[in-house]
Amino acid sequence: MRRAAERYSSEPAPGVLTRHAFSFSGHYDPKNLHFAAVQACNEETLAVGAGFEEHRHRDTEILTWVLEGALAHRDSEGHAGVVRPGMVQHLSAGSGVSHTERNVGGAEGPVRFVQMWLQPDVFGTAPSYGLRSVTASDAVDGLTLLASGLPEHASTPALRLRRSDAALWLATAEPFAPLPDLPLAPYRYAHLTRGSLGYRTIPGPRGQGRSMAAGDSVRITGEAFAHPVAGEEGAELLLWGMGSGLVFG
Template sequence: MTTGELVEIRRAGDRAATKISWLDSKHSFSFGGNYDPSNTHHGLLLVNNDDVVHPGAGFETHPHRDMEIITWVLRGSLVHQDSTGHSGVIYPGLAQRMSAGRGILHSEKNDSWRLTGETSHSEPVHFVQMWVVPDESGITPGYQQLEIDDELMRGKLVTIASGMPQHADDTAITIRNKYAALKGARLQPGDTVELPQAPYLHLFVPRGEVALEGAGQLVEGDAVRFTASGGQRVTATEPSEILVWEMHAGLEAA
């Protein structure tokens, strides 16, 4: 480990949680009533919520402001509707970003049958929602989504969302921060990827189990915060999915 490099493992069971009749949510950072002044963000990432929403339930219409919100579904489907007129079903392999900008209202519900015409819908939806700050406040709210072919998610890191100029030609969706990018990989046992070099990295394992070079096993729900680091290899020990935020600035630069 070089001078200034820091690798901090955060275990799944140590996360704060919100559990009510229709929602089981685990928070990697302070969120809602679960406030810890020593755990508010890492780099530009303020929220990494690991959510399971029961069928027929979800988040009613609520406001957001000045935040880039990425939703990544692992299982099931989630209906998004917002005050700019966008609506649709988010499902595994679909990258989705909402820019709250100067203000937006939206809802997220596990009731895709209302839009798809299914006669019943009984599967919980499991998704990760991540928030990063934009580089400019008060922008026009926006929405973007794009399906990523499964082949692109097998065995290598791909750029899911980015505002970094160097990713202009190889990113699925854009975010309004030129210092941040979200990458993901869907891995089979034995598949290995190398983490990028960056002042701040956040590795999250939403599904499966992997081995992190120099740190050992990471299981579902574990996260690692890297400072002035990168280059470590991540190897799947069972079918897994990882999400990696590469950040070249902290909040002070946003």
């Protein structure tokens, strides 16, 4: 468990507030570099007129989920999009791509979003871009597959990741209701974006009870995230399932 208050905070540009879950930029902790293949999970707030000027990425899968406002994306491959709540964006940097991210023009308030970086398992590929709207009808018992590289998900509407053992899910629950049965994987990374929830550290009565608030995250191996139940405002959870860790060399 890592609480929202434990994130590293930075202001990389005027009007930009970033809260990092892992070592990032000027924040270095050798014990907190990544979890499995997830290398970054940043909570970003861009004020009116603010944003990230053109910068470059390589061999990184970048997933963006907007919580409030609208985020304008433009990249050197000619892709452009506006990401709003209920939409997921995927930029596969591949051999290299430059992009800008800004609070959309004409906005009257900030844009808040979660951005996650995942290492691919194929490198040097052509950059690609995807933007998908997610509706309630996409959910099956409160669970929606947002993006995946697993072969068994190739025919689904999920955005295609360039990592063959990773998938990103959205789980939701009404107030005081249990979350849906969450997919199992050797490594799971859960980030609560809205509401609150409680869970047990192991299944059954021997597990200790823990609680999560928006912005908290849990790094999970085995069954160490049992019987999650939403709090009084319901819950919205982003969940990575991964089969392996970083590839080196």
